[in-house]
Amino acid sequence: xxxxxxxxxxxxxxxxxxxxxxxxxxxxxxxxxxxxxxxxxxxxxxxxxxxxxxxxxxxxxxxxxxxx
Amino acid sequence: xxxxxxxxxxxxxxxxxxxxxxxxxxxxxxxxxxxxxxxxxxxxxxxxxxxxxxxxxxxxxxxxxxxxxxxxxxxxxxxxxxxxxxxxxxxxxxxxxxxxxxxxxxxxxxxxxxxxxxxxxxxxxxxxxxxxxxxxxxxxxxxxxxxxxxxxxxxxxxxxxxxxxxxxxxxxxxxxxxxxxxxxxxxxxxxxxxxxxxxxxxxxxxxxxxxxxxxxxxxxxxxxxxxxxxxxxxxxxxxxxxxxxxxxxxxxxxxxxxxxxxxxxxxxxxxxxxxxxxxxxxxxxxxxxxxxxxxxxxxxxxxxxxxxxxxxxxxxxxxxxxxxxxxxxxxxxxxxxxxxxxxxxxxxx
Numbered sequence: 001x002x003x004x005x006x007x008x009x010x011x012x013x014x015x016x017x018x019x020x021x022x023x024x025x026x027x028x029x030x031x032x033x034x035x036x037x038x039x040x041x042x043x044x045x046x047x048x049x050x051x052x053x054x055x056x057x058x059x060x061x062x063x064x065x066x067x068x
Numbered sequence: 069x070x071x072x073x074x075x076x077x078x079x080x081x082x083x084x085x086x087x088x089x090x091x092x093x094x095x096x097x098x099x100x101x102x103x104x105x106x107x108x109x110x111x112x113x114x115x116x117x118x119x120x121x122x123x124x125x126x127x128x129x130x131x132x133x134x135x136x137x138x139x140x141x142x143x144x145x146x147x148x149x150x151x152x153x154x155x156x157x158x159x160x161x162x163x164x165x166x167x168x169x170x171x172x173x174x175x176x177x178x179x180x181x182x183x184x185x186x187x188x189x190x191x192x193x194x195x196x197x198x199x200x201x202x203x204x205x206x207x208x209x210x211x212x213x214x215x216x217x218x219x220x221x222x223x224x225x226x227x228x229x230x231x232x233x234x235x236x237x238x239x240x241x242x243x244x245x246x247x248x249x250x251x252x253x254x255x256x257x258x259x260x261x262x263x264x265x266x267x268x269x270x271x272x273x274x275x276x277x278x279x280x281x282x283x284x285x286x287x288x289x290x291x292x293x294x295x296x297x298x299x300x301x302x303x304x305x306x307x308x309x310x311x312x313x314x315x316x317x318x319x320x321x322x323x324x325x326x327x328x329x330x331x332x333x334x335x336x337x338x339x340x341x342x343x344x345x346x347x348x349x350x351x352x353x354x355x356x357x358x359x360x361x362x363x364x365x366x367x368x369x370x371x372x373x374x375x376x377x378x379x380x381x382x383x384x385x386x387x388x389x390x391x392x393x394x395x396x397x398x399x400x401x402x403x404x405x406x407x408x409x410x411x412x413x414x415x416x417x
Binding site: 006011013014016017018023025026027031034035036039042043046048049051052059063 | 078079080083084086087090091093094097098102103104105106109110113116119120122124125196229257294295296297298311312314316317331333335336338344356357358359360361376377397400401402403415417
């Protein structure tokens with residue numbers, strides 16, 4: 001009977017919401033500071049950010065020097 | 069039909085009231101912690117200079133729209149799939165090995181580099197071992213692992229070649245044992261097609277995030293099947309989800325023309341990457357190695373690079389002549405590969 005399956009679905013939704021409502025959260029200021037710190041700590045190792053030189057990047061063309 | 073767990077006096081009406089109450093409570097709880105915006109925290113960070121990223125390679129060879137691609141851990145090989153076939157491309161030589169898999173919407177390299185998974189409109193995800201022998205009959209070695217009741221939209225191996233996660237148009241995600249094809253865990257909670265999934269970086273444990281046509285992004289515990297967190301702020305289908313490299317956040321791309329950034333510990337959206345001039349849907353996202361840049365592919369044929377912290381667009385990558393279906397960072401972070409409906413892949417560095 002559709003009535004009882006609606007209740008079962010609703011019960012699942014309520015149980016899920018109870019779970020989600022109960023989790024521990026941190027303030028955005030704290031979370032944002034941590035995200036920022038991670039970026040800054042790893043910035044030097046980020047080739048696309050630092051624009052690593054052609055000689056180190058396997059995808060950039062090597063400049064070929066030839067004697068004239 | 070047994071209604072398990074129903075307390076005395078609970079009716080549909082009382083549950084609905086409780087559900088509405090809990091949703092409000094969630095909003096309030098999340099709101100209490102929203103003491104500052106991410107871009108405000110990032111105000112003191114240096115502005116990024118212009119990026120020198122350009123197309124370095126164009127990989128042709130697919131005769132149809134390229135729908136998906138993945139890098140091999142060796143940083144040299146890719147697997148890419150189109151409506152017609154799947155192939156592995158050795159980018160250095162630009163020739164491909166065609167694999168017996170059609171109607172592919174999702175493909176992934178196994179961590180060992182020795183096999184490829186692909187799935188799509190056949191409702192299955194199959195694994196094909198790779199061979200150096202060109203005459204090898206790969207079709208005979210192809211093995212069905214995942215079976216869904218609708219198309220497979222995403223697939224990824226977990227930390228080894230032994231287990232695979234899939235997402236499907238049937239609204240579920242599933243974890244499979246590759247060897248036996250056994251379903252190890254299924255993940256129910258989305259109310260429409262699931263279009264994308266991403267595994268958390270290994271240091272952060274056994275979770276993954278999924279996004280779909282119900283506009284929700286869900287975070288799951290792989291072992292229990294439990295939906296641990298849920299985010300609903302997009303105004304249209306979520307086409308792609310990707311974890312931030314630290315594992316504490318993830319980004320999403322949506323048909324609502326925005327990309328969004330969600331922090332898992334704050335349990336809320338912390339940034340929206342949008343511009344009035346961007347009106348076409350975003351189909352795909354990936355972060356640079358440090359997480360500072362977010363590359364997003366759009367249906368207007370461009371790739372936008374966003375400053376994740378400050379929220380502004382840093383660069384536009386032009387070149388594709390049709391929708392961008394996938395962008396993915398190479399394993400060592402030196403390049404981005406993009407796949408497009410213009411039948412090509414591009415490597416940007």
